[in-house]
Amino acid sequence: MEKTIAIIRGDGIGPEIMAQALAVLDVVANKFGHTFRYEEAPMGGNAIDAFGVPLPESSLKTCLASDSALLSAIGGPKWDTIDPAIRPEKGLLALRAGMGLYANLRPSKLIPQLKEASPLRADIVERGIDFMVVRELIGGAYFGEHKTYQRNGEEAASDVMAYSQHEIERIVRVGFDTAMKRSKRLCSVDKANVLDSSKLWRKIVNRIAEEYPEVEVRHMYVDNCSMQIVRDPSQFDVIVTENLFGDILSDEASQITGSIGMIPSSALGEGTRGLYEPIHGSAPDIAGQDLANPIGMILAAAMMLRYSLGMPAEADAIETAVNKTLESGLRTGDIMEPGKTKVGCAAMGQAIAAAV
Structure with missing residues (x-):
């Protein structure tokens, strides 16, 4: 070839x-x-x-x-x-x-x-570390509107985390398809208790999950996920999440390998x-x-x-x-x-x- x-x-x-x-x-x-x-x-x-x-x-x-x-x-x-x-x-x-x-x-x-190089305790490492982070890459806060301005006499700034339905659907399907090729376990990570974009994310994940009955699906807030990755990484198979959350979590996930x-x-x-x-x-x-x-x-x-x-x-x-x-x-x-x-x-x- x-x-x-x-x-x-x-x-x-x-x-x-x-x-x-x-x-x-x-x-x-x-x-x-x-x-x-x-x-x-x-x-x-x-x-x-x-x-x-x-x-x-x-x-x-x-x-x-x-x-x-x-x-x-x-x-x-x-x-x-x-x-x-x-x-x-x-x-x-x-x-x-x-x-x-x-x-x-x-x-x-x-x-x-390289298991001795992992910063995690030996008993945690022995349970195994083998999961995939599927991160949305061209949406969210990194690609939203960025603005610095004056408000009430002082400097202020804002960054918009925006997602449309089709942007969420396509990355979520990648997550499910990836899970189907692995152990058929998908963890969707969001902040649906605070962010409207995450509420839409969770709604779409639940809808698409009906098309993948073989995949075990759970939802996790991003702050909890960051803790669980170092507490017990063996619980994860595929993590799917939006751009900013995925950027942070995937770096954390890489470091636990040593x-x-x-x-x-x-x-x-x-x-x-x-x-x-x-x-x-x-x-x-x-x-x-x-x-x-x-x-x-x-x-x-x-x-x-x-x-x-x-x-x-x-x-x-x-x-x-x-x-x-x-x-x-x-x-x-x-x-x-x-x-x-x-x-x-x-x-x-x-x-x-x-x-x-």
Whole structure:
């Protein structure tokens, strides 16, 4: 098979970890007889420096013309003080909207070799951590009206969290469909005791639940969910929620697995084309020092193969190679533990590629 992949190398450690992911993909292509064509799509701080905007129109066109897109990480202190309208994060929001990517799937799964790295008590970890957060991605407060104004002689601000029926329906169906492929348990997270948008959310979840009689459904307020994730993560299979809540909960869910550097995520829309990335930031403090953990980026590439490119065996090969490499005792600095061998970003990537 021949597939075109848009490559967003990003900022900070982004180019380093992307290089390792592409090296692994090249090995996969050679092993399984595929051809992967990489098309560069600058975005983020580097695009601001080169083009004056965080997402050039040409980059969006490249992503739309590709079979899928692979993103490392964007942003950094260099661009923190520029006009908010053109900060790196605006490029990411525009890319999601431009590609119609409304569903973010972020797994929280403990890799057995790293169970000692989890901040949770051993007895909690032993119960198991393996669930998926399905987050709505292009609605809610992040995409609502933002306004700063004067009120009663002082500065005030407001952000509108708005959702329409169809926006809720489509992400809720992704949640149910995901649950059907797993253990058929869905937890819908809202704040229906306070927010009208959450009351509509809950109403729609209950209606769609009638179409999925095999799925066990429960509702949970977001504050309770944040507590339950650290109290007993084994109770969750699929969590579906709106944009702001999902942003916070998915970061919490990733950290209980031991390292934010290990977790991939996907952003999907109506078709198979998606945007795949690790969940961590650009870590400018360690950029260019061969200290970054490339595993989240490599697993994002595996996720892309599975969900967008229709290559489950190839995805399995990468995931198995990651497990074998960790089993051999290799560790980057963020997941280092006594008795293991510390390696840099390039060496970890090379080891995983060799294991494939």
